[in-house]
Amino acid sequence: MADVKKIATREGYGNALTELGQTHSDIIVFDADLAGATKTALFKKAFPNRHFNCGIAEENMMAVAAGAAAMGLVPFASSFAMFAAGRAFEQVRNSIGYPHLNVKIGASHGGISVGEDGASHQCCEDFAVMRSIPGMVVMSPADEVEARAMTKAAYEYVGPVYMRFGRSPVPVIHDQDFTFRIGKGEVLTQGSDVAIIANGLLVAEALEAAKTLEAQGIHAQVINMATIKPLDEELVLKAARECGKIITCEEHSVVGGLGEAVCALLSEQCPTPVRRIGVNDVFGYSGPAAALLREFGLSAEHIAEVARDFVGK
Numbered sequence: 001m002a003d004v005k006k007i008a009t010r011e012g013y014g015n016a017l018t019e020l021g022q023t024h025s026d027i028i029v030f031d032a033d034l035a036g037a038t039k040t041a042l043f044k045k046a047f048p049n050r051h052f053n054c055g056i057a058e059e060n061m062m063a064v065a066a067g068a069a070a071m072g073l074v075p076f077a078s079s080f081a082m083f084a085a086g087r088a089f090e091q092v093r094n095s096i097g098y099p100h101l102n103v104k105i106g107a108s109h110g111g112i113s114v115g116e117d118g119a120s121h122q123c124c125e126d127f128a129v130m131r132s133i134p135g136m137v138v139m140s141p142a143d144e145v146e147a148r149a150m151t152k153a154a155y156e157y158v159g160p161v162y163m164r165f166g167r168s169p170v171p172v173i174h175d176q177d178f179t180f181r182i183g184k185g186e187v188l189t190q191g192s193d194v195a196i197i198a199n200g201l202l203v204a205e206a207l208e209a210a211k212t213l214e215a216q217g218i219h220a221q222v223i224n225m226a227t228i229k230p231l232d233e234e235l236v237l238k239a240a241r242e243c244g245k246i247i248t249c250e251e252h253s254v255v256g257g258l259g260e261a262v263c264a265l266l267s268e269q270c271p272t273p274v275r276r277i278g279v280n281d282v283f284g285y286s287g288p289a290a291a292l293l294r295e296f297g298l299s300a301e302h303i304a305e306v307a308r309d310f311v312g313k
Helices: 009-023 041-046 058-070 081-087 089-097 112-117 126-131 144-156 202-215 233-243 258-269 289-295 300-312
Strands: 006-008 027-031 051-053 074-080 104-108 137-139 161-164 169-171 186-189 194-198 220-224 227-229 246-253 274-279
Touching: 006 009, 009 027, 009 041, 009 104, 009 144, 027 041, 027 058, 058 074, 058 081, 058 089, 074 081, 081 089, 081 104, 081 126, 081 161, 104 144, 112 289, 126 137, 126 161, 126 227, 126 246, 126 258, 137 144, 144 161, 186 202, 194 202, 194 233, 194 258, 194 300, 202 220, 202 246, 202 300, 220 233, 227 258, 233 246, 233 258, 246 258, 246 300, 258 274, 274 300
Parallel strands: 027 051, 027 074, 074 104, 104 161, 137 161, 194 220, 194 246, 246 274
Antiparallel strands: 006 169, 137 227, 186 220
16 A cells, blocks of 8 residues: 555544534644644634643543533544553543543553554553543554544544554545445445454555455455444444454553454354454564554554464365
8 A cells, every 4th residue: 555645543532622623612622731742723724712631641631521421512532552551540440431521532552563662652451441431432543534524523422432542554545525434334345255354543554465366366245344433333344244254443451442342243243253362461662664564563554464373174
């Protein structure tokens, strides 16, 4: 995908907030001293009186966002995934999740692709902890277009939402008129030998893997499953019945994320062989994002290798 335009999904988040702010006066944005990185600085520039820097105090930011939601506003609280889902978990659970308040969490810099920031900032546990909160919607877009559409859909949805965005530029795979629906996946390529269900930056890698596999006579169905919770159960079950084998791909630990959500569904309703591609219960380390993705098996080459072996068996 060398010739495909690449944009970080966090850019889509910042752009969508700015667009929403022009027509929705109830939107306010909180950030934890990272507005430049999370791209909420774009909203701040357009609406300085509706953007609040809470400083390096993510727990307080979530509590303040909960209070704003209780007043009828629609707050978007933004920080790195490690801090939004990790450091502030108690406040997200008790102040936002338990009362089911209308707070939207924009978590940037998720996963191994944070790169040189190292293990302390490479949050590969956020899907798991956010999925565990009752009523929390959990999502991760594949590209900048989907990130914009997802942010707008999150505003329309009434209830708590967690969205994970990335630091690294990723290929734009959607047309500008793309429509996003919470809880609905999308079939990107047709195939009957194996279904590859992915989200985030692994969607582009899965599409590259599918091209390689097609040239080798293996027909892979690629599904973008941007919403991890609620899962598009109908689409997962359909893919299992059509292909008989499933591979899940995520820039997240194999513990507690998309792969486990898919396996839980299939084990109860349609037992199907599954291979999970993700971070294999280890911490990351510092290095260039692209090199780390290859090192941890989050690449098109590795997906194709797993698929070849899986289909062969």
